[in-house]
Amino acid sequence: MADETFDAVIIGSGAGGAPVAHALVRAGKRVLVLEKGPLFHSQHTSPDGLSDFKRDEEFATGAEKVLQVQGVANTGVSFYSSHVEPDLNDEPHVYRDTDGQDRVTIEGYTAQVVGGGTQLYGGVSLRFAPDDFRLRSANQGRDDLRADPGGDVAREARDWPFGYDDLEPWYCRAEELVGINGTRDGQLKPASVDNYQKPLEPNDISAHVAAGMDALGFRRYRTPLAVITEDHAPSGRTVPTDRESIKTAFVNRYGDPLGLKSNTWVSLLHPISTQPGFALRANCVVTHLSATNGRVTDVHYRDPLGRERTVGGTVVVVACSAIESVRLLQLSAERDAGFADRINGNGLLGRYFLTHCFGGASARVPGRHDKSRTLDSDWATDACATPEFVRANGLWAGGAIYNNTSDSALPISMARTWAANDMDTMWKGYLYDLDMRGDQFDGYLTENFGRQLSVAFMANQLPLPTNRITLHPSVRDKWNRPVAHIDKGWHSHDRAVMDVLADRCREILARGGDGVQLIGFGHVGNDVRRIANHVLGGARFGTDPADSVLDPDCRAWRFDNLYVTDGSFMPTSGGANPTLTIQANAFRVGELLTTRV
């Protein structure tokens, strides 16, 4: 018997958990949200008027830490994480590298804090394109796909249990309640209601991207960003008198002290926090679930001081980001053969783990721009997501392209990402450029500060059963539980997708006006380390219990009351950043659950 019970216990307070909590509490239900990380406030939600997030470059990518995990090949390496990223020594994710050795992933991003990853993300809130929901049907009978000699697309692509039109009202709901600015005209994604707030003026460096997109005939629109630019009635948030001051480069990888970035704490949870049915327990980690006859009876968690407690829910919703959700289910299965049989009878739990085909191009522009006055992105295009583009290029799916404006905007971030592609190479480019000192340092700033511009793409990764999450045989977390172990590689067709889209990003910059110098372009297709950003799949939903972990309502097939609503439900990863789709789906499931508890 659990210590106490609620209508719903929701594990995780980010994009997958908060919308469910919001829907249920608004319907008068009693809901407990358990969150592993702290409740870090913005100023307006804080009892003392101060935020736990700061406009301070040391908060985004801080001091050196040293990896002390034993039994992996990168013990002893340095890493530089944000103040709310998981402690890699206390709870690492281990991946199998191409040399067959295990390493701890250095790339952070998933935040352990109320609001989860939405506290740190850049806020890019694109919808998926209609074809992203039907990639099996859309590719049926094709024999023109590049780099797919084994016919893996035909075998592994899956349609979602519903189409774009079915999710569309939930996209509208999410856009309204989360608080997003952007423009609709030019999108490939039809909207029944336009809930966008008006975007602020783009940073003038983005004019090069607009010019490049126009020159290529790519229809463009203002990137939808989860940052409010006007007072937002659903969450009770207000904007500063000087709206232009909303633009600061302390965006991507920073929590927002003013709460203008629409993380799920300020947009969805804080507005319901005074409702009698709502309880939030931060600093509480769920260790495992226990069940009897297909009914989860107890959620076992450690309280802030590590004491064991239990709680029960009429329904239990797991939403602690794909890798950790899969791991939690696997840890529960490890303790109970009956649980294991129900959650993983078909052997699919953890399989079809996905991220995104990702890459882009960067350039140096002739003029100088104040990139400290910016949000994360200004212009986006769906030109490479249209069925025509996809077919013409022999691809199975397309993706979104948008520019980044906040990268390299601040002096330390510019240095630590200098010639560095990811968190593993953070700082190294600058540090080893030993000639960069004195006047050459000055020259480096003159050449680059306020002059760097990049364009990125985000596209579907082909689902493969070999890309999977399991429990590591030996590495354990600070609660002595096995950590997540990730096997993930790229398919040759993924690389074809990335080659095409990276080249389009290059072209956008190349056509961006006189004097724009390309620095480089490329993608992550030769790198298996990228497994922290946009983690998706591993517990996919579907209409066939033999082919999926969850049913179309995101309920585990052989459980009465167990739901999974973070990105792990996705059978394909979509051609855009996933957060808005996770939120829309979670609102859909939340509404369903109001009739089940």
Next chain:
Amino acid sequence: MPVVLIARDDQYVLNHTTRFIARDTGTVSEPFHLPVVDTHWDGASAETSYQFNDVTFVHRDDEAREVGVVGTFGELHTPVPLREVRFLDEPTGLWAATVRVGKGQVHRYRFTVDGRSVLDPVNPQRQRTDNGQEWSRFFTHGCAVPVSFDRWELRLLERLVTQVLPFQLAENRRFLADFYHKLSRSERDRQFPLAFLMDESVGVVNFIDKLLAREERHNLDDYKICLRLIDDVLRARFPGREPAELGRQAFMDLYDELAANQVPGWDHGRYGEPRYFLLLLRRHAMTGAFAHPKHGGNHGAAAWAYLAERFEFDWRAAVEAPLGRNTDYRG
């Protein structure tokens, strides 16, 4: 001076401590986070709030009946009581109190647990007084009092970091001097918690001194060993001269040697890779110069002002008043 207690709720204490403390295996992670030194807000004015920090002392003891803290931030013989932190209306075994402390200060403290005086078992910073008693130590934002290095080390380090940064260029030196002199007296008092001279390292040495006392304590030995070795090398090369007083060329040559990982006279038995030390120094110099001044470098935001002067960089728009001009964001 009477201690000013600040109301920070139990959630705040749990948010800033349990991640490091609670565990079944291993020891406390990132113990330097304690005590928690944070922004102060008096509810009224950025100007008056800016002079202070909130310092939250936290002590874990499941058995204690009464916990207090004494230290040089208050009256040495009158403990400030810590309250019992609760979760779900039950005691957690954590005790906490938040006090207001001026910026730019170093203090020592000890906990009193049921009348017994104990060191903070988590915070690794310690200080021994003249009478041999050991105390726990903390410092507040913008602190310019050396805590990690001796004077000779600070002077040598100053010369080394200058090699890394762009401020030794004549025009940049002029800019820094002008920047400092153009500040009004009141601005200087407000922005510079302790008096110092604007120099070519814009406070980077002080930043490193503080970083090695807390977040990067694991790199302190590298500095201690390498500064000693560099001192030895330079004394052998320039007999009778004080290393920190040597001309610019001596340090430019030394930089090149460190970069090449070949420093004539270097004792590799004591430190294998001189270039590794240069890499540390480069990262710390870059960070210290351009990080928020509260971390001890970027004095008076001089490096940001240099970027604003040379390039387009309106740093004041985002940064809290009175350092910047944003009055919505409180720091």
